[in-house]
Amino acid sequence: TGARLVTQHLLDLGHVRIAMISGPATLRTSREREVGYLEAMKAAATDPVLVRADFTTAGGAAAMARLLDGGLVTAVFVASDTMALGALAETRRRGVGVPEDVSVAGFDDIPGLEFVHPRLTTVHVPMAELGAAGVHRLMRLLDGEDRSTSTRLHAVELRVRESTARPRDLED
Structure with missing residues (x-):
């Protein structure tokens, strides 16, 4: 999964103290991404640190504040x-350097990231492909061709x- 890939x-890179800022537990997207993170952390015999927030910039800022504290x-x-x-x-806001003091990675590769400094490491999700597949599936449903609940x-x-x-303590 993408979450396992980024973790x-x-x-x-040598990080062992890796936290995850996830979304609400009620959302399938949150749970799926948590599974990948937790699998990678378990395989590395490293303790996970999971913080929940809303899928908003304010939620991300508040969660990062808790982690930095x-x-x-x-x-x-x-x-x-x-x-x-x-x-x-x-x-x-806190004067913490990225990636000098803490590495940060995201998920989705949303438009506009080329204007963010530092440029964000992220998992690219093929949104156009997902959208086209969704429209195709909807058209098949409307035509009565497909009633399956398969996942693609x-x-x-x-x-x-x-x-x-690399974490600062591993730099040459």
């Missing part, structure tokens, strides 16, 4: 880029950019 990227993490995987923008704003998986891709790096 593994942070582990491969705890001072125990070197990397944060954020379950959506919108929340990650809030998390990055909170690091800037779409390939995601990790886009490594400037917001992730």
Whole structure:
């Protein structure tokens, strides 16, 4: 999964204190992304740190504030880029360097990320492909052709950019 992919990227950089800012537990998207994060952390025999927030910039900022107050993490995987923008704003507000002090990675690869500094490492989700598949499925339903409840998986891709790096204590 994309969540496992990005968490593994942070582990491969040498991070062991990796937190996840997730969305509300009532949302399937939150739960699915948590599973990937938790699987990667378990495989690395590393304790997970999970903080919940709304899928908003304000939610991401508040969750990052809680994590920074705890001072125990070197990397944060954020379950959506919108929340990650809030998390990055909170690091800037506090003078915490990204990725110098904490690595931050998001999920979705939303439009406009090219204007964010540092450029956000994120999981690219093929939104156009998802939208086209949804329209195709809806058309088949309207035509009475398909009543199945199957799930179709779409390939995601990790886009490594400037917001992730090796933890400071591992730098040469």
